[in-house]
Amino acid sequence: STSRGKLKAIGKNEGAPAMLLFQPLKHRGALAWARAFSSQAPPSSQAKKPPARSPTSTPAAAAALPDYNTPVDVAGHSLRKPKRNSWRPPPLAEGSLIPETLRQMEGDAEFQLTASRLKQVGAVALAREERKARRRALQGLGVPEFKDFLRAQPGQECEGAGSSAGEGLAVRRRRAEVLQLNIGLYCNQACSHCHVESSPQRFESMDRATAAKCLDLLRASPWVHTLDLTGGAPELNPQFEFLVEGARRVEREQGHGLCSRRARPLEIIDRCNLTALLEPGQEGLGSFLAEHRVRVVASLPCYSPKNVDTQRGSKVFERSLEGLRILNDLGYGKPGTGLELDLVYNPLGAFLPPPQPALEAKYKEELLSAFGVEFSQLFTMTNMPIKRFADFLAKRGELKEYMDLLVRNFNPSTVPELMCSNTVSVGFDGKVYDCDFNQQLGLGLRRQGSKKRDAAAAAAAQAQRPADTGTETNGEAADGGLEGADGGLLGAGGGGGLHV
Numbered sequence: 147s148t149s150r151g152k153l154k155a156i157g158k159n160e161g162a163p164a165m166l167l168f169q170p171l172k173h174r175g176a177l178a179w180a181r182a183f184s185s186q187a188p189p190s191s192q193a194k195k196p197p198a199r200s201p202t203s204t205p206a207a208a209a210a211l212p213d214y215n216t217p218v219d220v221a222g223h224s225l226r227k228p229k230r231n232s233w234r235p236p237p238l239a240e241g242s243l244i245p246e247t248l249r250q251m252e253g254d255a256e257f258q259l260t261a262s263r264l265k266q267v268g269a270v271a272l273a274r275e276e277r278k279a280r281r282r283a284l285q286g287l288g289v290p291e292f293k294d295f296l297r298a299q300p301g302q303e304c305e306g307a308g309s310s311a312g313e314g315l316a317v318r319r320r321r322a323e324v325l326q327l328n329i330g331l332y333c334n335q336a337c338s339h340c341h342v343e344s345s346p347q348r349f350e351s352m353d354r355a356t357a358a359k360c361l362d363l364l365r366a367s368p369w370v371h372t373l374d375l376t377g378g379a380p381e382l383n384p385q386f387e388f389l390v391e392g393a394r395r396v397e398r399e400q401g402h403g404l405c406s407r408r409a410r411p412l413e414i415i416d417r418c419n420l421t422a423l424l425e426p427g428q429e430g431l432g433s434f435l436a437e438h439r440v441r442v443v444a445s446l447p448c449y450s451p452k453n454v455d456t457q458r459g460s461k462v463f464e465r466s467l468e469g470l471r472i473l474n475d476l477g478y479g480k481p482g483t484g485l486e487l488d489l490v491y492n493p494l495g496a497f498l499p500p501p502q503p504a505l506e507a508k509y510k511e512e513l514l515s516a517f518g519v520e521f522s523q524l525f526t527m528t529n530m531p532i533k534r535f536a537d538f539l540a541k542r543g544e545l546k547e548y549m550d551l552l553v554r555n556f557n558p559s560t561v562p563e564l565m566c567s568n569t570v571s572v573g574f575d576g577k578v579y580d581c582d583f584n585q586q587l588g589l590g591l592r593r594q595g596s597k598k599r600d601a602a603a604a605a606a607a608q609a610q611r612p613a614d615t616g617t618e619t620n621g622e623a624a625d626g627g628l629e630g631a632d633g634g635l636l637g638a639g640g641g642g643g644l645h646v
Contacts, residue, residue: 151600161312211442211555218500218508220491221450224547243421244346247459251336251345260537273587276536283546289553293317297559307390316560319580321476322367324443326374327352328585329386331574333379335419339447339492339535344378352574357385358480360572361392368400368407375568376417376582390414418444420469420617421462441486443525451514470519479520487520492527493501496539496548498555499526530554530583 217644251257264272289295296315331348333340364370373393380386382593393414402408416435423431435442446466454463470487473479479487489509506524513519529535531548539545566581570591579585 164271167516168458193260211557213551213555214320214501216383216493216498216500216504219449220494220508221453221503221512223448223453223494231268243425243459243462243465244462244518247334247336247346250261250459256537256541257336258485261533268589276532277587279540279545280531280536280549282562282635283549284553286546287550287553289549293557295507296558296561302524307343315558317561317564317567319566320568321369323370324374324565325360325364325367325370325573326376326569327357327389328376328571328573328582329357329380329382329389330379331378332382333377333419334382334421335379335462337445337534338538339457339529341530341533341535341583342378343533350377350574351383352385352386352576354388356572356576357389359423359576360389360391361396364393365396365400369409370412371408371627372411372413373417374415374417377423378416379419381422382425387434390416390440391433395437414438414440416440416442418467418469419458420444420446422467423469423472424468432478435473436478436485438515439484439486442478443488443490446470446489447492447494448508449516457494467517467519468511470521479522486522488528489521489524491524492529496529496542496544496551498551499528502526532583533586540550 210619218315251261272529290298294315296317299314330351331342332346332347332351333344334339334346336345373389375386375389377383393412397408397412400407404410422428434440444466445458446454447457451463454466454474455461458466470479473485473487476485477483478485491499491505491509499505506557507528509524510521513521531539531545531552536545539548566584569581571579571582571585573579573585577585578591579589584590
């Protein structure tokens with residue numbers, strides 16, 4: 147429907163890791179630590195449901211991870227509140243969540259400080275300052291670059307990690323199999339951990355021409371088995387339905403199986419915040435998702451109202467539950483329906499998540515018994531120390547401590563499945579990256595065999611290149627090109643497939 151896809155012009159006229167999500171291939175240092183340790187595999191078509199475990203069991207790998215002991219009673223986790231912050235949110239408005247989110251943003255002194263700083267110096271300068279702070283934290287701990295740390299790991303031979311006897315670990319780029327699209331930063335929430343800094347005041351959005359080019363690339367790349375749509379709240383973007391319908395049309399055209407171009411069915415993932423289902427104009431969203439067999443991966447950082455609302459905003463928990471009920475009524479999360487509904491947990495503060503199998507059992511018990519809600523599986527994610535969560539750590543004086551936590555709990559078994567090894571992440575503007583986190587930092591991919599850039603890309607790369615040799619850089623930020631028939635930028639025409 148055309149009414150569902152329009153952005154609401156509130157304020158001025160672009161968001162569960164993610165959500166959260168993928169480990170950079172070349173981006174070494176602080177960002178590389180957050181995925182390469184105790185957290186389980188990210189939600190993707192490759193993720194397998196973990197075997198049944200006792201709620202009190204601990205993975206065997208945890209014995210080597212000294213801080214992987216967070217209790218599964220996550221409802222009891224809490225943070226001390228800064229004394230200077232005495233603001234309390236007003237009652238939730240009827241209808242859209244956006245007016246409430248805007249009121250909370252206006253009353254949040256730290257949010258306003260960051261917004262003011264962004265307006266003064268710009269996103270590139272802020273990202274550079276953030277990168278330097280993380281690099282200093284790692285240098286203070288005596289930690290080498292991530293690639294050098296991997297090479298120094300003794301006796302680790304992980305299949306697919308590019309390692310061999312005596313060489314330690316390495317991350318190798320494989321053929322792209324996951325096409326992830328961040329179609330805009332507009333969101334009806336403004337979560338405290340958001341690594342893309344989405345909010346109702348971010349109107350950056352993918353246009354129809356870029357969305358059409360993404361579908362052209364999908365059609366030319368039958369080996370890509372997953373289309374992953376994220377934002378912002380991707381469902382509130384005008385290109386969301388166009389992309390879902392177009393992807394299913396590509397799948398029908400090509401088929402799947404031994405005699406077809408596609409070896410397997412195409413999986414479409416919607417990174418959903420759940421409250422988008424209740425926004426005015428979104429009444430048909432749930433039915434649309436079910437009709438097109440879209441897998442829903444939804445952020446719900448706790449099974450208690452207090453912690454969810456602390457991290458994601460006032461009254462978000464009750465709206466999230468209503469969104470879950472809508473999806474349950476359509477068959478999502480129910481055995482035998484084929485409609486997958488996965489939840490994502492990320493910690494409230496600077497600590498690791500509990501063991502995933504045990505926490506999943508706790509979530510299922512609490513949500514079913516207290517609220518009658520069902521879901522397919524739970525993924526535990528670790529907060530990446532970038533954007534709003536980096537600001538959170540810095541203001542609390544916990545950045546260096548958090549970096550040390552990640553280093554101490556490095557888990558080499560995660561290296562072979564780092565998503566940057568087989569993912570292409572496309573921004574709303576058509577620029578191309580190896581993961582969503584590098585996308586937010588502006589660290590893009592280069593066209594294979596090409597050393598040329600346009601003036602704007604070269605200027606951005608120069609601004610993003612650190613002045614000194616640090617522990618967190620992938621060398622050069624690139625223009626975000628793809629190797630295809632034209633070898634050009636995503637929005638520049640041509641019909642080649644994904645080969646990066």
